[in-house]
Amino acid sequence: MKSIAEEIIIKGISASPGICIGKAYRVDREGVEIVEKYKIQAKDLSNEVKRFKAAVKKSRDELLGILEKSPEELQHAHILETHLALLKDKMLYGRCIETIKQENINAEWALKTVISNLREVFQTMIDPYLKERSADVVQVADNIMRNLTGAKQVNIAAIKKRVILVAQDLSPAETCQINLERVKGFITDRGGKASHTGIIARSLEIPAVVGLKEATSTIRNDDLIIVDGNSGIVILRPTENTLLQYEERKIDYEEYKAVITRDSKAPAESLDGVRLSVMGNIELPEEVFALLNYGGDGIGLYRTEFQYFNRTDFPGEDELFDKYKDVVEVMHPKPVTIRTLDINGDKALTNQFNYEETNPALGLRAIRYCLKKPQVFKDQLRAILRAATFGNVRILFPMISTYFEIREATRMLDQAAESLEKNGLPYNRDIEIGAMIEVPSAVIMADVLAENVDFFSIGTNDLIQYSLAIDRGNEQVAHLFQPLDPAIIRMLKHVADVAREKEIKIFMCGEMAGTPHHVPLLLGIGMDELSMNPQSIPDIKRVIRSLNVADTRSFLKEVLTQTTAKSTFELIKATYGSILSEQMYSEGRKK
Amino acid sequence: MIDSNSELSREVIIVNELGLHARSAAKIAALANHSKASIWLKKGKERADASSILDILTLACEKGSKITIRIENKADADILAAITELVEGGFKEPADLK
Numbered sequence: 001m002k003s004i005a006e007e008i009i010i011k012g013i014s015a016s017p018g019i020c021i022g023k024a025y026r027v028d029r030e031g032v033e034i035v036e037k038y039k040i041q042a043k044d045l046s047n048e049v050k051r052f053k054a055a056v057k058k059s060r061d062e063l064l065g066i067l068e069k070s071p072e073e074l075q076h077a078h079i080l081e082t083h084l085a086l087l088k089d090k091m092l093y094g095r096c097i098e099t100i101k102q103e104n105i106n107a108e109w110a111l112k113t114v115i116s117n118l119r120e121v122f123q124t125m126i127d128p129y130l131k132e133r134s135a136d137v138v139q140v141a142d143n144i145m146r147n148l149t150g151a152k153q154v155n156i157a158a159i160k161k162r163v164i165l166v167a168q169d170l171s172p173a174e175t176c177q178i179n180l181e182r183v184k185g186f187i188t189d190r191g192g193k194a195s196h197t198g199i200i201a202r203s204l205e206i207p208a209v210v211g212l213k214e215a216t217s218t219i220r221n222d223d224l225i226i227v228d229g230n231s232g233i234v235i236l237r238p239t240e241n242t243l244l245q246y247e248e249r250k251i252d253y254e255e256y257k258a259v260i261t262r263d264s265k266a267p268a269e270s271l272d273g274v275r276l277s278v279m280g281n282i283e284l285p286e287e288v289f290a291l292l293n294y295g296g297d298g299i300g301l302y303r304t305e306f307q308y309f310n311r312t313d314f315p316g317e318d319e320l321f322d323k324y325k326d327v328v329e330v331m332h333p334k335p336v337t338i339r340t341l342d343i344n345g346d347k348a349l350t351n352q353f354n355y356e357e358t359n360p361a362l363g364l365r366a367i368r369y370c371l372k373k374p375q376v377f378k379d380q381l382r383a384i385l386r387a388a389t390f391g392n393v394r395i396l397f398p399m400i401s402t403y404f405e406i407r408e409a410t411r412m413l414d415q416a417a418e419s420l421e422k423n424g425l426p427y428n429r430d431i432e433i434g435a436m437i438e439v440p441s442a443v444i445m446a447d448v449l450a451e452n453v454d455f456f457s458i459g460t461n462d463l464i465q466y467s468l469a470i471d472r473g474n475e476q477v478a479h480l481f482q483p484l485d486p487a488i489i490r491m492l493k494h495v496a497d498v499a500r501e502k503e504i505k506i507f508m509c510g511e512m513a514g515t516p517h518h519v520p521l522l523l524g525i526g527m528d529e530l531s532m533n534p535q536s537i538p539d540i541k542r543v544i545r546s547l548n549v550a551d552t553r554s555f556l557k558e559v560l561t562q563t564t565a566k567s568t569f570e571l572i573k574a575t576y577g578s579i580l581s582e583q584m585y586s587e588g589r590k591k
Numbered sequence: 592m593i594d595s596n597s598e599l600s601r602e603v604i605i606v607n608e609l610g611l612h613a614r615s616a617a618k619i620a621a622l623a624n625h626s627k628a629s630i631w632l633k634k635g636k637e638r639a640d641a642s643s644i645l646d647i648l649t650l651a652c653e654k655g656s657k658i659t660i661r662i663e664n665k666a667d668a669d670i671l672a673a674i675t676e677l678v679e680g681g682f683k684e685p686a687d688l689k
Binding site: 081082085086089090091092118121122125126127130133136137 | 610612613614617620621640642643644645646648649651653
């Protein structure tokens with residue numbers, strides 16, 4: 001065994017979790033995946049066609065060479081014969097030449113277009129055998145492409161191997177052209193967590209590390225690398241020890257993921273058959289993929305503030321519409337609960353808030369702000385109503401503290417719909433309207449509010465802050481922020497009881513909903529839907545599946561006799577400790 | 592449309608296990624490539640150019656499919672007969688081929 005140069009660890013940003021080990025494949029220099037498109041002058045067209053024909057002939061000669069060497073009885077040879085015939089097939093060869101001539105474009109681009117059309121035709125086929133034939137077409141095309149671009153000959157075994165892409169950066173167009181079936185993972189010099197590469201990697205569930213800065217200057221083609229998407233590092237030329245260690249970690253991670261995903265996609269149904277929707281909270285459209293991966297039944301809270309940050313003007317209706325539409329379309333038919341602009345104390349807009357509030361939590365925020373800035377509000381409402389034609393949308397008004405606010409908000413929504421009607425733009429007014437219950441006055445007035453909405457969504461973070469008069473950011477009192485305070489539990493129960501009586505739905509989208517040991521309580525109270533950080537979805541679903549709703553109702557009665565948060569917590573531990581320890585075990589494995 | 596009983600067309604049934612897959616399509620295309628005029632394969636309302644493997648594959652003919660082979664020029668009658676024989680003979684596939 002030759003001695004191997006010392007391993008190098010390069011630190012970057014984790015863009016997609018998972019571990020992969022494999023050979024580096026430099027996309028920018030030696031790869032043939034990226035195809036340029038350029039125009040060919042009329043006088044040069046015949047030369048371009050000749051160039052194409054020459055590439056095909058070269059591929060043909062190569063295939064014949066391989067065929068000659070292959071023993072006749074080999075099955076493999078039949079495939080090569082088919083490939084040989086495909087090279088001159090009218091639908092491939094003929095069409096490429098036609099495309100070059102008709103569109104005045106280079107041979108590479110013509111080939112790419114023809115192939116992607118053919119692939120589509122084959123992929124729509126029902127027969128699995130025929131469906132797979134697109135792979136033959138692609139292999140033949142790759143051969144021609146390689147000869148067109150003059151790239152180095154890659155042996156067939158290497159083509160079949162899956163590689164790790166190494167690039168400075170990948171533009172959306174480039175990422176789309178890469179044959180993803182062959183890619184184990186991505187690593188790039190540039191980019192951040194929300195970069196296109198990262199998003200694609202997450203949606204394909206393959207590991208990715210971005211922002212490595214020096215990946216392309218250190219890593220050569222065919223170098224052995226380990227990509228650890230969990231901790232955001234890349235190990236170049238790992239030692240045998242490291243390799244073994246990572247092989248194990250990879251297996252562990254994949255097992256863990258298999259368990260999680262297998263369970264998370266299944267509905268959350270209690271032992272006695274009560275189904276709960278377990279939803280995700282998101283802020284960026286890109287988070288939708290993670291949410292679906294974790295098995296989210298929909299979006300329970302889509303925070304819309306992000307588009308308003310770090311800019312001096314307000315985003316326009318069309319810009320907002322595009323963002324909402326993306327999310328709504330991908331989620332369809334699952335519900336997307338869009339919360340209208342909730343600017344709050346700690347997230348004040350840079351230039352739009354040109355005065356300081358001494359007490360922002362009690363200041364001009366959320367619905368109060370929107371009602372005071374009707375134009376800003378109207379743009380958002382119109383964007384939401386337009387996006388609602390693409391899927392299942394609900395609208396949620398934040399910080400409702402009086403009946404007047406919900407009435408005004410609804411009136412403005414109607415006005416927005418009327419104005420869209422006048423402009424002749426497609427919209428959908430037939431959506432569910434909800435009020436955030438996060439202010440004590442809304443809890444007390446729940447019966448009145450319920451008459452005007454289709455659902456309540458309890459925002460526990462603010463409700464606890466306002467009810468117990470605790471600023472979580474203040475270290476002196478933060479420990480008093482207790483979701484299990486009997487006052488909070490009684491409030492939750494009151495809101496849920498009113499909702500049931502008024503026959504509207506009751507959801508929860510605060511942090512409380514994503515904490516496993518709160519689940520028995522929330523089930524007893526009668527929540528219809530819980531929404532949380534996407535990562536918490538699998539655990540919460542698992543807890544729900546191990547509970548009996550009828551039991552949690554009688555458990556709630558006992559909880560209501562408690563006088564402190566501490567004794568309530570002890571009661572939960574004593575009653576449901578076994579379920580929670582199982583959950584803790586899985587938490588431990590994740591690390 | 593030409594009458595299917597005319598000397599220009601023949602109706603056949605795909606008898607081999609795998610249907611018209613790439614290898615069998617390649618055999619048909621090899622024959623059709625020697626024709627003077629176009630040769631078509633018809634299945635239901637769709638038709639494919641018999642000289643293109645890919646086009647034949649898009650017909651998605653599994654075992655038992657009924658197809659019509661049609662030539663446009665009488666001079667290609669030999670080829671029509673050869674393709675018919677090929678299809679009816681099940682492309683001489685080994686029985687155990689999966």
